[in-house]
Amino acid sequence: xxxxxxxxxGAMLEDPLAWHYGLGLSDAxxxxxxxxxxxxxxxxxxxxxxxxxxxxxxxxxxxxRRRLYKLTGHGERAAMAELDQMxxxxxxVKRSRERGIGKKRPA
Amino acid sequence: VGILVLTIVGTVIGTLLAxxxxxxxxxxxxxxxxxxxxxxxxxxxxxxxxxxxxxxEADLYRYRDRPLxxxxxALRLRLKGGRDLAAELALxxxxxxxxxxxxxxxxEPEPMLSKAIAKLExxxxxxxxxxxxxxxxxxxxxxxxxxxxxxxxxxxxxASLAHSAVxxxxxxxxxxxxxxxxxxxxxxxxxxLREEVEAWxxxx
Numbered sequence: 001x002x003x004x005x006x007x008x009x010g011a012m013l014e015d016p017l018a019w020h021y022g023l024g025l026s027d028a029x030x031x032x033x034x035x036x037x038x039x040x041x042x043x044x045x046x047x048x049x050x051x052x053x054x055x056x057x058x059x060x061x062x063x064x065r066r067r068l069y070k071l072t073g074h075g076e077r078a079a080m081a082e083l084d085q086m087x088x089x090x091x092x093v094k095r096s097r098e099r100g101i102g103k104k105r106p107a
Numbered sequence: 108v109g110i111l112v113l114t115i116v117g118t119v120i121g122t123l124l125a126x127x128x129x130x131x132x133x134x135x136x137x138x139x140x141x142x143x144x145x146x147x148x149x150x151x152x153x154x155x156x157x158x159x160x161x162x163x164e165a166d167l168y169r170y171r172d173r174p175l176x177x178x179x180x181a182l183r184l185r186l187k188g189g190r191d192l193a194a195e196l197a198l199x200x201x202x203x204x205x206x207x208x209x210x211x212x213x214x215e216p217e218p219m220l221s222k223a224i225a226k227l228e229x230x231x232x233x234x235x236x237x238x239x240x241x242x243x244x245x246x247x248x249x250x251x252x253x254x255x256x257x258x259x260x261x262x263x264x265x266a267s268l269a270h271s272a273v274x275x276x277x278x279x280x281x282x283x284x285x286x287x288x289x290x291x292x293x294x295x296x297x298x299x300l301r302e303e304v305e306a307w308x309x310x311x
Contacts (some may be wrong), residue, residue, distance in 0.1 A: 023166040032183060037159045047243065065167040 006086060007104045009048075009079040012069070019068035021054075036098055040069055048075030090091045132174035139181035140167055 011028035012020055020028075026036045043049045051069045052058060071079065144160045163184065170177030 021165070023161050023169060037162060041155065063168045063171075064161065066165045067162045 004029065005043070006082065007031060008039060009043075009071075010083060012049075012071050013076070013079055013083065016071045018086075019052075019070045019082070021066040023067055025069070043075065044069070047072055048078055050073065129174050132178045134172070135172070136167060136174070136177040136181035137164075139178075139185050140164065143181075143185045 007029035008025055010033070013023055014028075022036050022040065025040075026032065029036070033085070039051060040051070041054050044051055048071065049069050051067055054066045056067050060066070141160075142161060144156060167177055167180060170180055
């Protein structure tokens with residue numbers, strides 16, 4: 001899974017029950033807007049996300065409607081599993097680097 | 108007096124230009140955004156293009172009070188995001204109906220194959236999954252004993268590979284670093300595809 005996808009999933013997992021929109025997720029994940037939409041479409045295709053157009057209301061009057069995305073139950077579990085795996089790898093690398101403190105890289 | 112007049116005229120012209128620019132920038136931003144989408148090749152997934160276009164238009168609205176920010180957003184989309192979106196869609200178009208044909212001819216039930224492809228997309232990105240499907244189709248063509256069918260399959264593959272977006276993606280994709288059977292299969296397929304591209308490029 002790409003680092004950008006992990007970052008987007010991480011942003012969504014901060015509030016897994018909330019509906020998010022593309023630009024908000026781009027900002028939160030620090031990835032360029034525009035490139036996020038194919039990624040969201042892929043995640044939706046794999047049933048990790050569900051999406052809908054926002055409903056008209058006073059809070060969005062006069063502006064174009066947004067597409068909203070939310071993690072599905074399956075997506076939340078799968079995303080957590082991916083993040084756990086990443087954390088495990090990071091811990092393993094950190095431990096091995098800590099064990100290697102003092103060792104110098106050969107020239 | 109001359110300097111004073113020049114300063115006043117300069118300030119007035121500068122102010123007028125700034126007002127004009129402020130009025131024109133949102134128009135230019137929207138034009139750039141629409142040009143990005145209008146630039147996509149024909150025959151792409153139209154509902155998806157329309158959806159992304161609407162989503163990005165909503166994004167652009169956030170810059171309604173910051174015309175320069177909106178213009179920069181639209182420019183970045185045109186230069187970077189638009190290219191990624193176009194490449195993504197072009198890859199899908201390169202596969203075209205061949206994907207559906209491959210799915211239809213696949214022995215395992217369609218939902219299972221779709222699920223496997225969705226997993227590949229998540230693991231390797233859509234481009235790899237689409238290339239996998241292109242190759243799947245090609246391998247099926249070449250598995251037949253008919254030389255003419257093999258030649259047609261190869262020509263179709265070459266036509267798909269001729270698209271610059273596909274070739275760029277191939278260069279970008281590294282070998283998958285996983286040990287399972289699917290990963291190995293994908294690695295072999297990508298290797299074969301790379302060789303094919305190289306041979307084709309040398310030939311071209």
